Amino acid sequence: MDCNVFNPVDLPCGRTIENRLVKTAMYEHMANFSGGPPNEFHYGLYSEWAKHGWGMILTGNVQVSPQHLTLGRDIVVPPTLNAKDLKPFERLAEVIHGVVDGTRSLAIMQLSHAGRQSANFIGGRLPFVPPLAPSSVRVGAGHTESCGRGAISDLIFHALFQVPTEMTTLDILYVQSSFVRGALLAYKSGFDGVQLHAAHGYLLAQFMSHKSNIRNDEYSVAPENVTRMLSEIVKAIRKVVPTTFIIGIKINSADYITYGGAEEVYQEGERRVLDHIHTIASWGVIDFIEISGGDYEKPDFMACSGSQKLDRQAFFTRFSRTVMKDLYRSPVPFSSVPLILLTGGLRSHSHLQAALMSKHADLLGIGRGAVLCPDLPEILRLQLQNSKSSSTWADRPFAHEPEAVFRASKWVPSVGLIGAGVGTAWYTTRMRDIAISQIKNPRAEPPPVDYNRGGLIAVFKMWAWFDSRIVPIWVLGIFMVLIVTAEVFYQH
């Protein structure tokens, strides 16, 4: 069977990816509480992926601001880049580069700033200190009736997120310089490149969305301003790194301004994003653009492939196909065309093949599949070698998704964040199992998946880890109930 998953491809900067399989960015929940450098657990986890021949391995989001974390145990860019600060990052780059059968995975650090989606108490700020964002619009404020706005979703959004403080021009310049410091960190510590996280409702996406950016200045969402924040960061990074340093961007397939609204409104959002991508490509300095979708109000990127809301299995294929067509048929040809990385719901070999053959994507991002099967590239390669014209295995999913996560997404269907939260917990605990198994025995096979782990158990295991050695679990539980209650009272 003709298949080009394992064909190498060149990036515009001149670097080559040895195959099309990309382990996409996934937050690990392994750094110190309130953020820190990578540690033994990260090395264990990434050494497992590095063994199996992924073309490119992206880290989970590395935060450029220690005051704007996601779930509290994020890797953080240090304030200075001296030899001591660089060491743990150098080690992580080395681990990712570990050469297997001639495949040297490219190591890409994902840089992010959570902006208004940095939650209270765990986001790295003092309690009740609001995060920074383009405008003072709280997460959840755009949740409409049609998407099930109600007491539960209001309560959750009020409990977790504060009304952010609108950024001044000085704040904007400072954040830009933090992204540049992040890119320098990646470069100096031996990473091959960075990916700027401008999807999933984080700060760079907030600047590009009508629902979170209501500014009237040069950083507004007016067409001439909407990509300014991103373009200034990219230009500043390009000035301090060599031309062979890879720069990618992760972007949403729509700007998520409306929920449950008419299809035309959604398509209007897609057209706007297509314009953003066109502008980004016209800069001529971006190597790859990853297509994803969703934010904390509507976490489509964490949809289960069996969910009814997103019954397409490869969630964002239609949009990525439109992007590919648009880039290659542009009336004004670009000096270099970024590669398109499609992520979300790629679950079988036939998905991968179809995406490449139908020119929906150049690169294939795999998240949860890579956690269930870290050795996926090897499995695919073997299947390919052993089969002449088999279509039976081609349609077989890489691995089962956990039932517990499907069930959790139905608990409170109008609050997608709950299902996404349980999913994150389930997969981070699986990542921890892999890390621990590698630390114990670096030659061990990936540990079997624990399909009996329920959603609540996963949430508990995620949060009680480490902290339980310092504080008894019941104290932690009472503390968490108290802080959520205090926050709800404070917001009302």
Ligand SMILES: Cc1cc2nc3c(=O)[nH]c(=O)nc-3n(C[C@H](O)[C@H](O)[C@H](O)COP(=O)(O)O)c2cc1C
């Ligand atoms: C545990 C977990 C953590 C994630 N963390 C990140 C992240 O740090 N940055 C990011 O861009 N996407 C993150 N994602 C989203 C994935 O990159 C990907 O877009 C999503 O899982 C859909 O791809 P999949 O269907 O192959 O899993 C995360 C997903 C999971 C499951």
